[in-house]
Amino acid sequence: MATPLLAVERLSKSFSGFHALQDVSLEVGEGSIVGLVGPNGCGKSTLFNCVSGFLPFDAGQVRFRGTPVGGMAPHRIARLGLVRTFQNGHATKRMTVLENMLMAAGGQTGELPLQALLRRPAIRMQQTALLGRAREILETLKLTRVANEYAGNLSGGQQKLLALGRAVMCDADLIMLDEPAAGVNPTLVREFVSMVRDLRDRSGKTFLIIEHDMKFISGACDHVFVLSAGRNLSSGTPAQVQRDPRVLEVYLGKRHAAVA
Structure with missing residues (x-):
């Protein structure tokens, strides 16, 4: 088995x-x-x-x-x-839904100070890919229209969907x-x-x-x-x-x- x-x-x-x-x-x-x-x-x-x-x-x-x-x-x-x-x-309530999604993604190149200085093109490429992935997940969860809302303004149900989205973003x-x-x-x-x-x-x-x-x-x-x-x-x-x-x-x- x-x-x-x-x-x-x-x-x-x-x-x-x-x-x-x-x-x-x-x-x-x-x-x-x-x-x-x-x-x-x-x-x-x-x-x-x-x-x-x-x-x-x-x-x-x-x-x-x-x-x-x-x-x-x-x-x-x-x-x-x-x-x-x-x-x-x-969720971090004073960040937007989209920002919460992006923060959930691990292994980001720009997290280390030296890499942030030396690998800017790679960071831009990764951020573009992560942004596209976050928007795709939000669309699946029907949260696109609140992507730029503060997470603290969401309803209880939307908070649950955002928690699921952050988990998927990982x-x-x-x-x-x-x-x-x-x-x-x-x-x-x-x-x-x-x-x-x-x-x-x-x-x-x-x-x-x-x-x-x-x-x-x-x-x-x-x-x-x-x-x-x-x-x-x-x-x-x-x-x-x-x-x-x-x-x-x-x-x-x-x-x-x-x-x-």
Whole structure:
């Protein structure tokens, strides 16, 4: 079998005796869109933080393209091609949307003072290419008309789209989205699903998505993992997971699950 792009193997994390994650495992295949769902407090955000290097974990292993990344700093993991968004967007509010996009691109020749002095033609060529790439991504995300707006003036939904655009601008292989549909109106949620699938199909991006909106999960994801109380509960296609009695019990309670 092909090596998964991301493999989480028996990951555990505790906070002062509270077990946030206990032997959690999941795999994300290259070119797939995978959902991570579960009730509040089940460990989804902790898992994201451990995988992306923002939290150390107590036991287990995280491998990206077969390489262990446990203990790496977030910026080193991002350079390998694994990036994540946050629920609040983290855009620089007093910079324009386009400037935020350009700032997200790594490995820019003009970042070092000596290169800025000696490699001006190369810098101009790179900046022209990056500007074209940024405008192309903004067009895909339907943010072209706000490209010159301050990021702080965007709506909540537009902030989520900008966070996705910045992640794509990093040229990452795996993009982890943290509740992209939270606080977004239903019409934009449907558009967001279409955009994610389009980025996968046209650009070969892979996604791991935390989300509570099951319509988003059903529309976007190929496979879903369900957590409950810091443990693996279920996995399968969105349809399979939504029919699983264990998942229905966690979300609806025993009495409602029996009726369903």
